[in-house]
Each structure stands twice: as C-alpha cells, then as structure tokens.
Amino acid sequence: MKFGRKNKRHFNLKYFSAQRKALCINLVLFLKQIDMDKFFFLKKWQRAWVLFAVVIFLFFTSQVSAQTVESLNVKLNEQSDENQQLSRLFSALNPSVYAENGELKVFGDGAPVVAFAAPGSFSLLSSDNEAFSSVRLLKITVSDAEQLSGNLNLGQMGSFEALEYVVVVFAYDACGNNSEQCLAGLVQNLVTAREDVAVYYQLSIPN
Numbered sequence: 001m002k003f004g005r006k007n008k009r010h011f012n013l014k015y016f017s018a019q020r021k022a023l024c025i026n027l028v029l030f031l032k033q034i035d036m037d038k039f040f041f042l043k044k045w046q047r048a049w050v051l052f053a054v055v056i057f058l059f060f061t062s063q064v065s066a067q068t069v070e071s072l073n074v075k076l077n078e079q080s081d082e083n084q085q086l087s088r089l090f091s092a093l094n095p096s097v098y099a100e101n102g103e104l105k106v107f108g109d110g111a112p113v114v115a116f117a118a119p120g121s122f123s124l125l126s127s128d129n130e131a132f133s134s135v136r137l138l139k140i141t142v143s144d145a146e147q148l149s150g151n152l153n154l155g156q157m158g159s160f161e162a163l164e165y166v167v168v169v170f171a172y173d174a175c176g177n178n179s180e181q182c183l184a185g186l187v188q189n190l191v192t193a194r195e196d197v198a199v200y201y202q203l204s205i206p207n
Helices: 004-033 046-065 072-076 081-091 119-125 145-149 183-190
Strands: 069-071 096-100 103-107 114-117 137-142 165-170 198-203
Touching (some): 072 198, 081 137, 119 145, 145 183
Parallel strands (some): 096 114, 114 137, 165 198
Antiparallel strands (some): 096 103
16 A cells, blocks of 8 residues: 555554563663562662653653654655655645634545644634544645644644654744745744654745
8 A cells, every 4th residue: 555654664663662661661660669678788878779761651651752853845755655745735725724813614525635734723723623534644734933832742642643743934034034944943842742743844934
C-alpha cells in the first residue's frame, strides 16, 4: 500500500518509545522494592541508583517528545512519493474543514482531508467532531504576533485520528527582513507536537 511504510515507521516509533519508558519505570520500581540487606554492596547507594533511573527515564521521555520543525519549502524540494502527497494536500483543492469565528464549516465532496484554522480557533480543534477524523493535514495561519500567545497540543486532539502533517503559515514578517530564521522556534512554542505528526513552517506574506 502507498502509505504502509510510513504507518509502519510511526508504529515502530510508538512501540519502541513505549518499551523504553516501561523499562525505565520498571527499573525504578525494582530499585525501590529490592531488599538491599541481601545486596549489601548496593544498600549504601540505593538512593543514588533510584535517582540515576529517574534521570534515564526523563532523558528518554525528552527524546521521545522532542519536536523537529522543518521548512515546508525545503521539504518539498526533496523528491519523494511522500513529499508529492504532502504537496497535493497543501496546494491542491481538497475536501476541507474550516475552523473560524467559533464554528466549523465543511467544503467539498467527500470526507475532509485538510483542516484550516487560526490560533484563535484552537479550542475548536480539540472538540469531538467526526469531520476531523479523516483530516491528514492541518494548516494553521498566523497573521500577527499577538496570535502566538496561544498553544495547540496535538496530543489533545483526539478526533484527528488520521493526522500526518501540520503546517504553520506565517502571513506576516515574523522574524524581520523576510527571514525564516526564528520560525522554527515560534512554531515549537505554538504547537505541542505528537511523535507521529510531522510539523512544518512556511513564510507566505500576501502581496
């Protein structure tokens, strides 16, 4: 199938991340419950071992949740089947759902595969709505700096079962001098990532 390899990669990421977390948690529980009198050489350092296990757990957790944000333009310059489908979702005319002015509007024939929103409508995206279940790409348009005060947690968007991509489009000169240098950092503050969803940014200032 066309998307089998991508879905398998996402499944493996989730599986191994869960396994690493479980291993660290079990290590902490083991060290707390172990009878140190039987292992006198460890007794003196019990607290140190527990602390070490906690540090390892936090390290793995941070690695799993670490968010990589890329330039959409740079990504689409790379030739691949996946990038072609991303380009079609982002640029072509697709069945879509719009979150705006406190309500949802659906356009096109068939189930929506693209969702459009501004930061002011983030609360709508966390609602339970069937229109979100088939959405594969979420496009967020940021029009001014005041909109950057919000945050969208992708992990709380339970209805977005098919979501693969998030693209944050900056419709104003956020970094100055038409630079894209600061955009990745702005996106990381605006969007809390989900490990199975790719996040991109684009600078697109209307003429």
